Amino acid sequence: MRRADRLFQIVQYLRGGRLLTARMLAERLEVSDRTIYRDIADLIGSGVPIDGEAGIGYLMRSGYDLPPLMFSRDEISALVAGARMVRSFGGAAMALAAEEALAKIEAVLPPDLKDRPAGVAIHAHDAGALSDADRAMVDRLDRAVDRHLKLTLDYRDAEGAATQRIVRPLGLWFWGKVWTLIAWCELRDDFRMFRIDRIASAADAGGFRSERDKTLSVFFQREVDHCRN
Structure with missing residues (x-):
């Protein structure tokens, strides 16, 4: 915490x-x-x-309450734009959470900023890029990352070949139209990225403990080093 x-x-x-x-x-x-x-x-x-x-x-002592949240106009714009993008491109649970977060923010804004969220001219429309199955899979993988749960993935690679992998989910990346899962693959004994639209199913395979050489930060650093070289 x-x-x-x-x-x-x-x-x-x-x-x-x-x-x-x-x-x-x-x-x-x-x-x-x-x-x-x-x-x-x-x-x-x-x-x-x-x-x-x-x-x-x-x-x-009685009578004390927390002070209201104070956001600048730019901060409100950023929050609203981000929530709209999550609503359009995130999982179903993420989209609902974004709506609820916006409602809470609007409820505590001072009078002079009450109309600011509606005036943000940044919108996001997925145009069918994400299916309901993809949205459900984003939520499924997000929960696994949060709870440190291994998953058994039924996956198809770029050539359509079917494979089954046991992975440690570490994070999710969104590329504009495609979500990918960053994970430690036990079959390859290395980091791998899996497109969620190629994951046919994901079943729990038990919990895992974080290991220093198998973390998202290590993956990020390796990617940075690769780009520099």
Whole structure:
């Protein structure tokens, strides 16, 4: 969990009005007591009205609420354009999440920026580039990446030859019309990229633990080195 997310969660827990100890917060957020003490001190220093002390517990004075999100006009344009692209070219679950995120952003915008999202003149239309099956596969692969799940892929290469691969999904790349899965292929014992429109099926094949030489960052660095040479 990012530190910013953890601080937000601490505020949410303390807004419940109950006295919570550092140990209780640490267990909920899966961090050390020392981390909670440091986070509480930083929140108090930034003006959040938290009362209490170490060894006794903490609570928040009533009436406090988080300040509204503040975005510049350019930031709103970027968020809206990105959400529209995800809605047109992402998986079905991604598209729904993009819609919900836009609604949440619009709900907290100040009055002078309320009309900004509707005025963004950047749109995206897939023109049938992605089928419903492709959208479902994007979501399927995205979940596997997030949960560190190996997959058994039924795949057809560029020549149409069928093959079956057990892979460790690492990330997804979008190339304008085509999504590809970046994965560690256990058959080839190397990184490989698989076009999702050539994946006939993807079945769970158990979990995997990240290994230092089989990560997305290692793949990226190898690609950079290859381009330089």
